[in-house]
Amino acid sequence: xxxxxxxxxxxxxxxxxxxxxxxxxxxxxxxxxxxxxxxxxxxxxxxxxxxxxxxxxxxxxxxxxxxxxxxxxxxxxxxxxxxxxxxxxxxxxxxxxxxxxxxxxxxxxxxxxxxxxxxxxxxxxxxxxxxxxxxxxxxxxxxxxxxxxxxxxxxxxxxxxxxxxxxxxxxxxxxxxxxxxxxxxxxxxxxxxxxxxxxxxxxxxxxxxxxxxxxxxxxxxxxxxxxxxxxxxxxxxxxxxxxxxxxxxxxxxxxxxxxxxxxxxxxxxxxxxxxxxxxxxxxxxxxxxxxxxxxx
Amino acid sequence: xxxxxxxxxxxxxxxxxxxxxxxxxxxxxxxxxxxxxxxxxxxxxxxxxxxxxxxxxxxxxxxxxxxxxxxxxxxxxxxxxxxxxxxxxxxxxxxxxxxxxxxxxxxxxxxxxxxxxxxxxxxxxxxxxxxxxxxxxxxxxxxxxxxxxxxxxxxxxxxxxxx
Numbered sequence: 001x002x003x004x005x006x007x008x009x010x011x012x013x014x015x016x017x018x019x020x021x022x023x024x025x026x027x028x029x030x031x032x033x034x035x036x037x038x039x040x041x042x043x044x045x046x047x048x049x050x051x052x053x054x055x056x057x058x059x060x061x062x063x064x065x066x067x068x069x070x071x072x073x074x075x076x077x078x079x080x081x082x083x084x085x086x087x088x089x090x091x092x093x094x095x096x097x098x099x100x101x102x103x104x105x106x107x108x109x110x111x112x113x114x115x116x117x118x119x120x121x122x123x124x125x126x127x128x129x130x131x132x133x134x135x136x137x138x139x140x141x142x143x144x145x146x147x148x149x150x151x152x153x154x155x156x157x158x159x160x161x162x163x164x165x166x167x168x169x170x171x172x173x174x175x176x177x178x179x180x181x182x183x184x185x186x187x188x189x190x191x192x193x194x195x196x197x198x199x200x201x202x203x204x205x206x207x208x209x210x211x212x213x214x215x216x217x218x219x220x221x222x223x224x225x226x227x228x229x230x231x232x233x234x235x236x237x238x239x240x241x242x243x244x245x246x247x248x249x250x251x252x253x254x255x256x257x258x259x260x261x262x263x264x265x266x267x268x269x270x271x272x273x274x275x276x277x278x279x280x281x282x283x284x285x286x287x288x289x290x291x292x293x294x295x296x
Numbered sequence: 297x298x299x300x301x302x303x304x305x306x307x308x309x310x311x312x313x314x315x316x317x318x319x320x321x322x323x324x325x326x327x328x329x330x331x332x333x334x335x336x337x338x339x340x341x342x343x344x345x346x347x348x349x350x351x352x353x354x355x356x357x358x359x360x361x362x363x364x365x366x367x368x369x370x371x372x373x374x375x376x377x378x379x380x381x382x383x384x385x386x387x388x389x390x391x392x393x394x395x396x397x398x399x400x401x402x403x404x405x406x407x408x409x410x411x412x413x414x415x416x417x418x419x420x421x422x423x424x425x426x427x428x429x430x431x432x433x434x435x436x437x438x439x440x441x442x443x444x445x446x447x448x449x450x451x452x453x454x455x456x457x458x459x
Contacts, residue, residue: 001340005298008318008364031362038360039341041319051318055365079354103431105348105355105409190430 003041007050011057017166018141020052026163028052032075032114035106054113060168061111065090070172074113078125079104081112091132091174092286093181093199093279097124100183103191113167116152119159119223122193124183126153126224129172131199131216137169144168153223175212179203180286182279185218186271188262194219195263196271198251200279202239204289210239213247215280220255220272227254230276239284248277305366307332308376316363323347325363326373334374334404338433345432348405349373355412374404377411386452387411387445396445398436406432410446418454422447 007024011017021028029048031037032055040046054060054075063076063084070091072081081087082098101107101115101124115125116136129136129149136147138161152159161167185197196219203212213234215227230250237243257268300315307330314329321340326332326349338344340359347358350372377385384392387410397403406429413420413428420428425446426439434442 002324003319003321005317005319007299008301008362010364010367034360034362034365035342035357038321038362042321042341042359051362053362053365102342103345104412104428105345105357105431106342106360108351108354109356109360190427 001042003038004044004047006041006048008053009050010053010055013057014060014139014166014168017052017054017057018139018164020050021164021166022141024050024052030054030117030166032117033077033109033111034114035102035110036114036118036120054166063112065174068174068176070094070170070174072112072170072172074167074169075111076113078107078110078112078115082107091181091201093131093183093201093283094128094172096183097128097185097197097199100124100185100187100191100194100197106191112170116170117159117161117167119153119157120193121153121156121221121223122197122219123224124185124194124197124199124218127197127199127216127218128183129170129216130224130226131201131214132172132174133214134170134172136167137171138162138165139168140165150226155222175201175203175214177203177211178205178287178289179212180283180288181214182282182286184275184279184282186275196220196257196268196275198272198275198279200276200283202234202280202283202287202289204239204284204287208238208289210234210237210243210284210289213280215247215251215276217251217255217272217276220257220268222256225255227251227276229254234280239280239289241281244277244280244284247280248273251276301364301367303363303367305368306370308372314363318362318364320363321359322349322361322363322366322371323358325366326358326371329363332373332375336401336404338401343433344402344405345409346402346405348408348432350408350412353412353415355409372408372411374407377407386456386458387414387449390449390452391442391445394441394445394448396437396442397434402432402434402436406434406442410449413446414450414453419450420446 338346
């Protein structure tokens with residue numbers, strides 16, 4: 001339960017971090033909040049020869065709403081984003097999802113970028129990123145490229161980042177208009193990894209038709225899942241009970257959950273449909289639509 | 297020969313120095329290098345909450361930070377809640393009064409988590425208390441008396457705030 005020996009570089013700029021990566025290659029590992037990496041070190045499941053600490057990189061931990069886009073530095077703390085003024089009013093699913101991440105002491109240290117690059121398929125940030133079409137900036141000595149969230153997640157704990165790249169910035173465009181969102185998940189205990197979870201965002205037209213639907217799921221595959229089939233099933237329709245139920249059923253065909261000691265594959269699929277129905281219903285209600293609007 | 301780093305940090309209002317290998321957790325540094333053994337280690341991988349301290353005023357698992365990361369930061373451990381020869385902090389007093397501990401192993405982590413909670417919200421309801429303390433595991437009490445202790449601590453602090 002003690003980490004093996006390693007070297008340590010406290011980077012004060014992205015350039016210093018890139019220099020350290022260039023020097024140590026794949027023997028180096030970037031350290032952000034450490035809430036996943038340090039346990040892996042303690043279990044000796046990760047054995048890097050050098051840790052490159054990003055916590056001292058000036059200006060990398062920013063979090064702000066800029067013209068309807070949530071702009072985050074890679075080391076923005078989850079707790080900072082959770083409490084960002086105006087964010088809950090603008091996009092409730094983000095704040096609701098963060099509240100499921102571990103506990104306050106974890107979120108005080110844990111970073112958005114760390115969660116994204118760790119790419120645990122049961123983690124919340126990856127699903128938020130794919131549901132909201134976040135853009136991720138990857139910086140290397142070759143320059144900075146922008147990776148769409150849906151191309152970022154490859155498989156379990158695997159992203160499309162190259163070994164010489166550092167995730168530096170995340171931009172989450174927040175949908176405009178008459179919209180609502182919700183994030184629901186089920187875990188055995190509060191703060192544990194989700195058995196399954198769903199983030200839903202719905203935008204309605206003036207007559208209550210769903211014009212834009214976003215669904216991101218966790219815990220049901222080797223990476224976060226964007227349920228585009230279920231989204232299409234709902235788009236252009238009044239999201240009444242029947243339409244929402246159909247979309248939720250469509251989710252079952254878009255996921256390939258695996259069973260483990262915590263839940264069987266069938267149970268996870270069942271949870272995904274139930275949680276999708278509830279999350280979409282809540283999102284529609286928050287957008288001021290659904291059963292009430294349909295009856296009007 | 298393993299490299300050791302010199303560290304300077306502030307702990308419980310005092311400037312402290314010490315040295316640590318990069319792999320040494322902040323929890324082990326506090327206990328073994330600074331002699332502050334009030335910070336307890338249960339699981340050593342961020343699950344049990346016993347090692348919770350405040351880093352720059354915010355709760356953190358000291359087993360999930362490296363000692364070298366604390367350079368220049370300000371920490372509060374359980375030893376910093378009340379003077380060694382003075383009265384208990386109201387949160388400690390409340391835990392003693394309401395039987396919020398039995399063996400006491402998990403208590404330092406609870407006290408610091410509660411300290412952060414009550415600084416943010418001086419009047420939390422029972423649900424908020426239970427959710428906030430869900431990251432601190434106690435195997436003795438069943439939590440009922442811990443929740444009662446926090447409600448009582450909040451009451452004490454509202455009537456006589458501590459700086």
